[in-house]
Amino acid sequence: MEFKKIHLNGFKSFAEKTVFLIEEGLTGIVGPNGCGKSNIVDALKWIMGEASPKEMRGKAMDDVIFNGTTIRPQNDLAEIEINIDNKNKKAPELFNDCENIEVKRKIEREKSSTYYINNKVVRAKDVHLLFADASSGPNTSSIVAQGQVHKLIGSKPEERRVLLEEAAGITGLHARRHESELKLKSAEQNLSRLEDIIKTHKDQFKTLEKQVKEAEKYKTVRDKIKNLEITIIK
Ligand code: ATP
Ligand code: MG
Numbered sequence: 001m002e003f004k005k006i007h008l009n010g011f012k013s014f015a016e017k018t019v020f021l022i023e024e025g026l027t028g029i030v031g032p033n034g035c036g037k038s039n040i041v042d043a044l045k046w047i048m049g050e051a052s053p054k055e056m057r058g059k060a061m062d063d064v065i066f067n068g069t070t071i072r073p074q075n076d077l078a079e080i081e082i083n084i085d086n087k088n089k090k091a092p093e094l095f096n097d098c099e100n101i102e103v104k105r106k107i108e109r110e111k112s113s114t115y116y117i118n119n120k121v122v123r124a125k126d127v128h129l130l131f132a133d134a135s136s137g138p139n140t141s142s143i144v145a146q147g148q149v150h151k152l153i154g155s156k157p158e159e160r161r162v163l164l165e166e167a168a169g170i171t172g173l174h175a176r177r178h179e180s181e182l183k184l185k186s187a188e189q190n191l192s193r194l195e196d197i198i199k200t201h202k203d204q205f206k207t208l209e210k211q212v213k214e215a216e217k218y219k220t221v222r223d224k225i226k227n228l229e230i231t232i233i234k
Contacts (some may be wrong), residue, residue, distance in 0.1 A: 001101070002083055003082060003085075004021070004083045004084065006080065006082050007019050007020065007081040008040070009148070010076075010077055010078040011043055012043075014043075014066065015072060016040065019203075020040065039147055040054055046105060047103055049131070063213065064078050075107070076109050079106045082102070083102055084100065084101040085100060092130055095118070103115070129175055132175045
């Protein structure tokens with residue numbers, strides 16, 4: 001999976017539609033302080049599902065929307081789209097038929113984010129898994145933000161383990177394990193609910209059995225009475 005293009009629209013300092021092409025080899029972005037270089041890295045983290053406004057260097061998620069200048073009004077929505085080349089067919093099964101994968105995230109003021117993969121609305125979890133399987137994601141070692149190298153050097157062994165696991169490409173498996181554990185828990189709850197229902201039905205069955213026996217007794221007695229009455233009449 002190779003990133004080919006990033007479209008930014010209304011995201012942070014990119015008020016207008018801007019497209020960055022990522023050609024083969026290394027891509028560098030240079031520019032003066034405050035021109036928006038880190039905003040492009042933020043855009044990458046955001047499209048991969050970053051949910052923390054702090055990680056986006058803001059207070060609320062709406063802070064990623066262009067907030068206007070003295071000469072330009074603010075935007076009402078921000079969008080990032082990324083085009084991924086999947087010719088090597090390494091995407092998760094669900095999307096592996098496609099040679100090109102387009103992932104889009106959109107946010108409108110005071111509304112939550114919407115995610116799309118190939119123009120279909122998907123859950124944030126689907127986007128997480130897509131990138132986790134490619135050993136990428138907003139909090140992985142594949143994105144090293146300004147000042148982070150220093151943090152990495154001083155990281156604890158457990159934090160380093162996370163980095164090694166990402167490098168080994170098993171982050172996707174971890175995400176799936178968590179999802180499977182949740183499913184297992186809900187299946188267990190359903191099972192115990194079923195056991196309760198079966199017990200209630202068994203109790204009801206016992207009562208019904210008693211009632212059937214009584215009804216049969218009643219029928220026999222009633223038949224006996226009828227026969228006696230017939231004998232008396234005769
Ligand atoms: P440096 O070289 O100092 O690291 P940089 O090129 O990485 O700089 P960024 O941090 O990407 O710069 O961009 C900062 C600029 O983005 C600031 O001028 C800030 O005002 C602007 N900015 C951030 N969020 C928004 C927003 N929501 N609307 C408009 N501008 C924004
Ligand atoms: Mg920067």
